[in-house]
Amino acid sequence: MSEENSTPKSNGVSRRAVLAGGTALTASLFMPKGLKASDFPTSAVNTTGLAVTDDTVTIGILHSVTGTMAISETGSVQAEKLAIEQINAQGGILGRKIEYIQEDGASDWPTFAEKARKLLVNDKVASVMGCWTSASRKAVLPVFEQHNGFLYYPTFYEGLEQSPNVIYTGQEATQQIIAGLDWVNQTKGAKSFYLLGSDYIWPRTSNKIARKHIENFMDGCEVVGEEYYPLGHTQFNSVINKIRLRKPDVIYAIVVGGSNVAFYKQLKAAGIDLTEEAPLLLTISVTEDEIRGIGGENIEGAYACMKYFQSLDNPNNIEFVKAFKEMWGDDMVIGDVTQAAYLGPWLWKAAVEAAGSFDVDKVRAASPGIELTTAPEGYVKVHENHHLWSKTRVGRAQADGQYEVVFETAELVEPNPFPEGYQ
Amino acid sequence: MFADYSMSELGAIFAMQGFAGLILFSVFVLMALGLAIIFGQMGVINMAHGEFMILGAYVTYIMSNIFADYMPALFGMYFFVAMIFAFLASGALGLFVEWALIRHLYKRPLDTLLATWGLSLILQQIYRSVFGAREVGVSIPDWMMGSLPLTDMIEVPINGIFVMILAVTISFGVWIMMYRSKWGKQVRAINQNRVMADAVGINTAWTDRLTFGIGCGVAGVAGSAFTMIGSTGPTAGQLYIVDTFLVVVFGGAGSLLGTIASAFSISQAQSIMEFFLSGSMAKVLTLLTVVGILMIRPQGLFTLKLRK
Numbered sequence: 001m002s003e004e005n006s007t008p009k010s011n012g013v014s015r016r017a018v019l020a021g022g023t024a025l026t027a028s029l030f031m032p033k034g035l036k037a038s039d040f041p042t043s044a045v046n047t048t049g050l051a052v053t054d055d056t057v058t059i060g061i062l063h064s065v066t067g068t069m070a071i072s073e074t075g076s077v078q079a080e081k082l083a084i085e086q087i088n089a090q091g092g093i094l095g096r097k098i099e100y101i102q103e104d105g106a107s108d109w110p111t112f113a114e115k116a117r118k119l120l121v122n123d124k125v126a127s128v129m130g131c132w133t134s135a136s137r138k139a140v141l142p143v144f145e146q147h148n149g150f151l152y153y154p155t156f157y158e159g160l161e162q163s164p165n166v167i168y169t170g171q172e173a174t175q176q177i178i179a180g181l182d183w184v185n186q187t188k189g190a191k192s193f194y195l196l197g198s199d200y201i202w203p204r205t206s207n208k209i210a211r212k213h214i215e216n217f218m219d220g221c222e223v224v225g226e227e228y229y230p231l232g233h234t235q236f237n238s239v240i241n242k243i244r245l246r247k248p249d250v251i252y253a254i255v256v257g258g259s260n261v262a263f264y265k266q267l268k269a270a271g272i273d274l275t276e277e278a279p280l281l282l283t284i285s286v287t288e289d290e291i292r293g294i295g296g297e298n299i300e301g302a303y304a305c306m307k308y309f310q311s312l313d314n315p316n317n318i319e320f321v322k323a324f325k326e327m328w329g330d331d332m333v334i335g336d337v338t339q340a341a342y343l344g345p346w347l348w349k350a351a352v353e354a355a356g357s358f359d360v361d362k363v364r365a366a367s368p369g370i371e372l373t374t375a376p377e378g379y380v381k382v383h384e385n386h387h388l389w390s391k392t393r394v395g396r397a398q399a400d401g402q403y404e405v406v407f408e409t410a411e412l413v414e415p416n417p418f419p420e421g422y423q
Numbered sequence: 424m425f426a427d428y429s430m431s432e433l434g435a436i437f438a439m440q441g442f443a444g445l446i447l448f449s450v451f452v453l454m455a456l457g458l459a460i461i462f463g464q465m466g467v468i469n470m471a472h473g474e475f476m477i478l479g480a481y482v483t484y485i486m487s488n489i490f491a492d493y494m495p496a497l498f499g500m501y502f503f504v505a506m507i508f509a510f511l512a513s514g515a516l517g518l519f520v521e522w523a524l525i526r527h528l529y530k531r532p533l534d535t536l537l538a539t540w541g542l543s544l545i546l547q548q549i550y551r552s553v554f555g556a557r558e559v560g561v562s563i564p565d566w567m568m569g570s571l572p573l574t575d576m577i578e579v580p581i582n583g584i585f586v587m588i589l590a591v592t593i594s595f596g597v598w599i600m601m602y603r604s605k606w607g608k609q610v611r612a613i614n615q616n617r618v619m620a621d622a623v624g625i626n627t628a629w630t631d632r633l634t635f636g637i638g639c640g641v642a643g644v645a646g647s648a649f650t651m652i653g654s655t656g657p658t659a660g661q662l663y664i665v666d667t668f669l670v671v672v673f674g675g676a677g678s679l680l681g682t683i684a685s686a687f688s689i690s691q692a693q694s695i696m697e698f699f700l701s702g703s704m705a706k707v708l709t710l711l712t713v714v715g716i717l718m719i720r721p722q723g724l725f726t727l728k729l730r731k
Contacts, residue, residue, distance in 0.1 A: 065556070066548065066551065067658075068658045068661075070551060070556035070657075071556045071557050071558060071656060071657075071658075074555075074556050074557065199702070199703045226701075227701045227702055228701055228702060228703050229701075229702035229703060230702065230703055230706050232661070232662040233662075233702060233706075234649075234652065234653045234654075234662050234663070235443075235446075235447050235450065235652075235693075235694075237440075237442075237443030237446055237447065237580075237583070237694070238440065238443050238694050238697035238698045238702075238705075239697065239702065240443075241436055241439050241440045241443060241698065242698060244436060244439070245428070245432075245436050257654075258558070258653065258654040258656060258658075258659050258662050259654075260654070261558060261653060261654030261655075262652055262653045262654060265582075265651065265652055265653070266580070266652055268568060268569070269568060269569065269570060269580035269581065269582045269583065269651075269652070270570055270578065270580050271569065271570030271572070271578040271580070289557065292557055292558065292559075292560055293557060293558025293559065293560055293654055293655070293656060294560065295560040295561075295562065296560075297562070297568075298568075
C-alpha cells in the first residue's frame with residue numbers, strides 16, 4: 001500500500017459530515033486539499049506571536065519519557081508523532097509543516113508545569129499534546145490558563161473539569177462507566193458488584209459514579225463491597241478471599257500500575273478463572289498496553305470497558321494499526337489512550353483549518369462541533385464542553401493480549417464531565 | 424458480616440485467609456533477608472535493594488525467553504535455573520557496587536544512603552533503556568500457576584506454596600552461612616568489633632565485599648520468585664523497598680531471628696486487618712503500630728548485645 005493510502009484524510013467529505021453540517025467546520029470540509037501557505041499569510045493566521053513561520057508551525061509534546069509514568073506515556077508520544085508525520089505528508093496545516101518540540105515531564109508534576117511554561121513562554125508553541133495523569137494535568141492547568149495555551153489531553157479520566165484551554169480527547173468517567181455497567185446487567189444478568197480500586201482520585205471518583213448508577217439507576221442491583229489499596233500494593237490474597245466470601249456477580253476493578261499485574265496474577269493463582277465468569281470481571285483500567293505486563297494468559301476472559309480496542313474492525317483502524325506498526329515496530333500494541341492521543345493533532349488541524357488561524361482564541365472558538373470521520377475509533381465530535389462524543393465499547397481479553405469487541409453503544413455517548421445525580 | 428454463611432464456608436474462608444497471611448509472611452521474609460544481611464551486618468542503608476531484586480526478575484525474564492526459544496521441552500524447569508542465574512547476576516553486581524562505591528563510604532553511613540539512592544535511580548534508567556519503559560510479561564510454567572484444591576472449598580495458590588518453600592530454604596541457607604560457616608563467624612566478628620577483627624587477621628575488606636554480594640544475590644532470588652506474583656518493570660523495585668526496610672528495622676538490625684519474627688508479626692497484622700478493614704486502612708494501622716512500637720523500643724524487637 002502506498003504512503004498516500006495509509007494516511008488518514010481528515011478533509012474527506014462524508015455523508016454524515018454533510019448532514020451534520022451547519023457549523024463553522026463546514027467551511028473546512030469544503031476547503032480544497034493541499035492548501036498553500038501563500039493563501040494564508042503568516043501575519044493573518046498568527047496575530048499573537050506564536051511560533052508560526054511562512055512554512056512551519058511549532059507545537060509541543062509534553063509527556064513523561066523517564067520515571068514511573070514512562071510506561072504509560074510512551075504510547076501517547078508515539079501516536080502523536082505518527083499523527084504529525086501523517087499530517088505533514090498530506091501537506092501540513094494551512095500549508096505549513098508541523099514541527100514539534102518534545103519535553104520530558106519526568107513523571108514529576110512540578111516538572112510538567114515548568115516544561116509547560118517553557119513551551120508556552122519561550123517556544124511560543126501553537127498547541128501542546130500532552131500529560132497523562134490527572135495530577136500532571138492539574139499541575140499544568142494554571143500555566144495554560146495564564147499564558148493562554150491550548151492542550152490536547154488524551155487520557156480517560158475522572159471528569160469534574162472543563163477548561164477553556166484544554167480539549168479532552170479521552171473519555172470522562174460517565175462515558176466509560178455507565179454503558180459498561182448496563183451491559184453486564186442486561187446481557188449477563190449481573191446484580192451484585194464488588195468495587196475495587198487503587199487509592200487515588202480516579203478510581204475513587206469512578207467508583208462513586210459506578211455506585212450511584214448501580215444503586216439508583218439499575219433495578220435490584222447492589223454494591224456488596226468497595227475497597228481501595230495503596231498505589232503499588234502487591235498482595236491481593238486477602239481481598240480475593242473477601243471477594244470469595246461476598247460472592248459478587250461482578251468484580252469491578254480499577255487497579256492501576258504495578259498493582260495491576262500482581263492483582264491478576266494472584267487472582268489466577270487463587271483459582272478464580274475469569275473465563276468462567278463466576279464472578280465476571282469488568283475493568284476500566286486495563287488496556288492492551290497493560291496486558292503486556294500482566295500476561296494475556298493471566299487476564300483471559302476479563303471484560304474491559306473502553307472506547308477503543310486495537311482489534312476494532314473498521315477501515316480507519318486497520319490503516320491506523322498498520323501505520324503505527326510500520327513506524328514503531330511490529331510488536332507494538334495500541335491501547336485506548338494511545339488512540340486518543342492520536343486524535344489530538346488531527347482535531348487541532350481540523351480546528352485550525354475551520355478557524356483559518358492558529359490563534360488560540362480562534363481555534364478554541366472553532367473547536368466545538370469539529371468532527372473527525374477518520375478516527376480509528378470511528379466517528380468523533382468535539383462537544384461544547386471540550387470533551388468528545390464517542391462510543392463506549394466492551395471488549396473481552398484474549399490469551400494473545402488483544403480484546404475481542406463484544407458490545408458497542410449504538411449511538412455516540414454525550415460527554416458529561418459534571419454528572420448531576422452522580423456526585 | 425458473617426451471619427449469612429454456614430460454618431464450613433466460614434471455616435474454608437478463614438483457612439484460606441490464614442494461608443494468605445503465611446504467603447505474605449514468606450514474601451516479606453524473602454524481601455527482607457538480603458537487606459537484613461547488608462543493613463543488619465554491615466550497617467549499609469541500601470536504597471537500591473529493590474533494584475537488585477528487579478535485576479533478578481529481569482534475569483528470570485531473559486531465561487524464560489531463552490528456554491522458550493531454544494529448549495521448549497525443559498520450559499517447565501527453567502525457573503530453577505533462572506533463580507540460580509538471578510543469584511549470580513545480582514551477586515556479581517553487588518560485588519562490583521561494593522568495590523566501586525560502598526567501600527569508600529563505610530565511615531559515612533548517611534552518604535551511603537544518598538549514594539545507593541542515586542544508584543537505584545541509575546539502575547532504573549538502565550532497565551528502562553535496555554528492557555523498555557513498559558513492564559515485561561514473564562511467562563511462568565503452567566504447573567506453577569493455578570491453585571491446589573485441598574478440600575471442596577479450600578484452594579491454595581501453587582505459587583504461594585512455592586514462595587513459602589523458597590523462603591524456608593533460603594532462610595535456612597542464610598542461617599547456615601551466618602552461624603555455621605567460617606565466613607559467618609568473620610562477618611559477625613567484624614560486626615562486633617571491626618578493628619579487633621582486622622587485628623586478628625580477618626580480611627575485612629574481602630568479607631565486606633562478599634557479604635554485600637551475598638545480600639544482593641539473595642535479593643536477586645527474591646526478585647526472581649516475585650515474577651510469579653508481581654510486576655516486572657524498571658520501577659517495580661520501588662514497590663518493595665518500604666516494606667523491606669520496615670521489616671528489617673522493626674525486627675532489629677543484626678538479628679536474623681528478629682527479621683523473621685518481625686516479618687511474621689507485620690504480615691499477620693496486615694493480612695488480618697486487610698480482611699476486616701479496607702486495604703488502605705490496614706496499611707495505615709500497620710504502619711502506626713510499627714511506629715508506636717519503635718518509639719518505645721527503638722532498637723527493634725530483637726537485638727544483639729554489642730560492645731562498640
